[in-house]
Amino acid sequence: MDEEEKSAAMPRVTATQETLDLIETLRAKHGALMFHQSGGCCDGSAPMCYPQGELMVGEQDRLLGRIGGMPFYISASQFEYWKHTQLIIDVVPGRGGMFSLEGPEGKRFLTRSRLFSDAEYEALEPVE
Structure with a gap:
């Protein structure tokens, strides 16, 4: 397995199908999107979605x-x-962060997580 296949096989961030569906809804309304994992403050530690x-x-x-x-x-x-x-990005009912695009949809993005195994961690590409 080459480095590109390793990275694709074990992503550092992934999304549930419900999240992917909401992303498509938001993309249709707002165009290309971007996400930033919030580090706290006003909107807690929620993943934030922006144009x-x-x-x-x-x-x-x-x-x-x-x-x-x-x-x-x-x-x-x-x-x-x-x-x-x-990081596993999921969707739950409720209001999202006040600056995040999903709020008017009556849903909010939520970050779940799981620890990588030692072998998975070793196979990851570095983040720059």
Whole structure:
């Protein structure tokens, strides 16, 4: 298995089918999207969804992967905390973060996680 296949086989971030369906609904309404794993403050630690380019990504943000074809970023400090886990983006009923696009849909994105096995972690490509 080459490096690209390893990375595709074990993503650092993935999404449930319900999440993928909501991403498609939001993409149809707003165009290309982007996600950022919030590190707390006003909206807790929810994954936030924005129109692509609305949130300025800085040098301290890391591209963790893509869900539904849309980029998913995390801050370097949050990545250090979560680097041993796979983030699983799910959807639950309720109001999302006040700045996140899914709020009017009556749903909110939620991050679940699971620890990578030692073998899975060793197979991951580094995040830059």
